[in-house]
Amino acid sequence: MTEPARPAAGHLVAVRRSYDTVAADYARLVVPPAGMDPLSRAMLAAFAELVRESGGGVVADLGCGPGKVTAHLAALGLPAFGVDVSGEMIALARRSHPELRFQQGEMAALELPDRALGGILAWYSVHHTPDEQLPALFAEFHRVLAPGGHLLLGGHTGDGQSRPGSAYGHPVSYTSYLVPGDRLVELLAGAGFTVTTRLDQARPERPERGYVSLLAHA
Template sequence: MAEPSFLTAVRESYDTVAAAYVERVPPPAAMDPLSRAMLAGLAELVRTAGPGLVADLGCGPGRVTVHLAELGVSAFGVDLSPNMIELARHAHPNLRFTVGSMTALEMEDDELGGILAWYSTHHTPPQWLPAVFAEFHRTLAPGGYLLWGDYVGDERLQPTRGYGQPVSYESYLLPLNRMVDLLEQAGLVVTAKLEQEPGGRANRPRACLLARKPEAP
């Protein structure tokens, strides 16, 4: 089966920008306090629920994966870009990083205590999001948590350059209530929402959603 064209575009684009991304994107310590608080909340919830792996999906060079590990969870990273994964492995050899796609995760059912999708789903066309969120539901253990964070809006972006390099990916910004609906249609229960107006380094509205896979009956 041929790979969807959007995955090819994302992989090739992030392979191209990987080195520039590391130079231009600030580390987690430079995030705004509310974003850091949401990450800390995910880590605490997973720790409280019991031992469980946390997958950082769309991990890029692994900085947020490391941040999660420093917050006391067993975190590993997955990214579509081999160049991003190579940078992550080189910088953080003590953690596990693998090449993979959110559309077909190479994980067992009910394997994960937590999933982080941190500014990593906006390159996914809306019609593919149900498949992605179904994979989140499949791989989360009952009672496991998802933290999703990204830009929100109602816009399709088609940039030709990113991080100073040529790119071919597109971005799809959806309203927050649409993201809530898609997660709930996948069987995940949204338990918290955070909306932030543009400010600081962010020039667009952004949001976080915390969701949980229901406990088994």
């Protein structure tokens, strides 16, 4: 993929290269939905039910990685496909789930027409977006969702930046931009979303971070 020429290019290149590097070990180490905590699984199930009850429609898993959660959404009855900036992640997803569609791309510049989707899942994938670019990212999510379409956003919360230097046994160059959960709700509202459900969690293994899941509709 040609490196983007927009101002966001630097962080996207770092994210893409880093996840290309860790892809195989990420796929091996990150648990599938069946191994997630009960509340996270419940949020995914609620999202799937809401999309179905709203008339269905195609669902995009943005930042899909190796496609484990995309496949879970498909098993829950949603016509889901995955998008990821990492070509290696997409290759793994296609090999593991050949029955599903996966494409390399940027979640902030989706190659989709307006109102094309019934749902968007952004599951621990927006934290590599710099704070100042989140309004544009959420506006893009709103653009491609049909009226009444549903969004499930799951992610890390905090205040500040984190540069781990290594992850999954490999060197990485990406940055995580952590913002408070209240700020995410505010930004989603500014993009035209109505947040209906918020789940905040703490995890003993990562006490320096919070975890939030937000259900919203366009």
